[in-house]
Amino acid sequence: MTADRSMALGLARRIRHRVAVANETWTMLALIILVIFFTVREPGKFPTLDNFSLIAQNSATYLVMAVGQTFVILTAGIDLAVGSVLVLGGVVADLYCIHHGGANAGWSAIGIGAVLGMASGAGWGAMQGFLVAKAKIPPLIATLAGFGAASGVSYLITGGADFRTVPTRLVNTIGLGSIGGVPWLIVISFAVALVFGLLLAYTRFGRYTYAIGSNAEAARRAGIAVDRHLIKVYALSGWMAGLAGLLALANFDSTTIAGHTTDNLTVITAVVLGGASLFGGRGSMLGTVIGVFIPEVLLTGLVILTINQYWQDVAIGVVLAAAVYLDQFRRRLRERG
C-alpha cells in the first residue's frame, strides 16, 4: 500500500519534473499568455482570422530560416549568414528569370530560377559547413565571414540596385496569392516546418544532429561521420535561407538586398526563445515555431494597442535574456537529477 503510493508519487514527481524541464512548456505558456492578454484588451481587433493570417504571413520567411537554424543550433553551432544568403538566393533566382522572360517569365523559368536560388543557398551553406567542420573555424566566425561575403556577392550581381523585375506569376501566387483560402506563404512555411520537424524528431539524421550537439566526441567515437553531418546541417540552413529568399522575392516583388541585415538576429532569437540550447543537444521544431510567433504576436498586439511598437524590441531583449537564463537553470536542475 505505502509502496504503491510512494511509487505513484515518484511517477507523478517524475512527470512533473519532465514537464518542468521540457523545452516547449515555458515558451508555449508565454505565447498563450500573450494571446490571451491582447484578446482581453482588444477583443474586437486582435483575435481575428485576418490578424492571425497577417501574423503568419509576416513570419513566413523567418519561420523557414528558423527551421534551418534549429538544426544548426542543435549541433551547438550558429548561422549568422541567413539574411545574406536569403538575399543571395533571391538575387540568383531573379537573375535567371530576368534573362528568361522577365516579368512575363513562365513557370518553367521560374522553376529553374527557384532551383538555382535554393542551390546557391545550399552551396553557400555547405561551404560554411566545410569551414566549421574541416577547417575548424568557430561557427560564429565562419558564418560571420559568410554573412559579409554573401552580401557582397549579391551587391556585385545587382550592381548595388535592387532587381525590381520579378515574374508576375510568382508574385501573384507564392507572394500574394492563396490556395483554398490559405496564403501560399503560410502553406509553404508551415509545410517546411512540419517536414523538417518530422525529419528532426524521427530520423537518424535528426538523431545525429542531437548527438553531435550533445557530445561531438562521443558521436565521433560511436562511428558517426561528424564532419560530414555538420556540412549537411549548414547546407540545410543555407537551403532554407535560399527558399526564404524566394518567398521574400515573391512577397516584396523585389530583391530587397538591404532589407535583411538583422534577419539572423530575429531568427536566432526565435530558435532560442523556442527552447533550443545554444550549447547544443536540446530543442525542438515545435519550440522553434512557437519562438517565431512570440515576437510577431507581441509586435502586432502592441500596434493594435497603439503602444509604441519599439517596445517590442525592448521586450524581446528582456525575454531573450530570460530564455537563456532559464536554459542554464534547467541545465543545472537536470544535472542535479
Next chain:
Amino acid sequence: MAEPLLEARDLTKHYGQVRALDGASFAVFPGEVVALIGDNGAGKSTLVKALSGAIRPDGGKILISGRAVHLSSPLDAREHGVETVYQDLALAPDLDAAANLHLGREICVVPFLRVLNRARMRRVAAAAFADLGIELPDPGAPVASLSGGQRQSVAVARAVAYASSVIFMDEPTAALGVLQRGKVLDTVRRVRDRGVAVVLISHNMPEVLAVCDRIEVLRLGRRVARFTAAQASVEDLVGAMTGAIAAEDGGQEAGDDR
C-alpha cells in the same frame, strides 16, 4: 594455454621525445578478466588506445585470434568484436539510455529516409540492461539526469551489447560509490561468464585481485610482470609497478607467447 584472443607484440609509440610504449606486449585469453595495471605514465592508456584502434602504434604487431591486423580506427576494432568503455564515458548526455546504447548503430526503417525504429531500439535496450541486471528508474530520461553509476552502467551495457570478443574498461569504478562499484564488478563477471574477455584498467589493487583472473603490469612502456590473481598479493603488484620486483612472469608459469 589457449591462443590469445587479442595480443600486442612489442608495440612502440613515440610522442615527440616521449616513449609512451617501448616494446610493450600484452595478451588477452578467451573467457578471462585480465587487469592491466601500472603507475601513471606507464603507458596503459596508450596501449589501450592502440588496441582499440584509437591510435596507430609506430611499431610492433597486433594479433586478433592469431592473425596480424591493422586497426586504423575504432570502427576497425569494433568489427573484430573489440569494444571500449572510455573513462570519460563518451555518452551523449541529452539523449536517453536507449539512444545512447544504439548511438551510431541505430535501427532504422524506410531505406533512404532512415526513420528510427524507436520501439525496437527501446526493447533491445531494455533487454540489454536487464541482461546485466541494470535498473534504470526512468529509461526515457536523458542520461545527464542519471547518477554516475547508472551512466557507467549504460556505457558498459553499450560495449557489452556489441562486443563479441574483448571489452576494454578504463577505470570503470573510479568515480563510483561502494555499492555502485560492486554492481559494476558484478557486471564485469557476468560479461566474462558470457565468454567475452574483459580487460580492466584500474588503480585499485584489492579490486583487481578480487575480480581478475590474471594481471599484467606495465612499467615505463613495457610489460614487466604477469601474475595469476590467486597467487599474487597487493605487495607483489605494487612491487612490480614501482620496479622493486623486476621479474617478468612473476607467479605465473613461463608460458611462452612471444
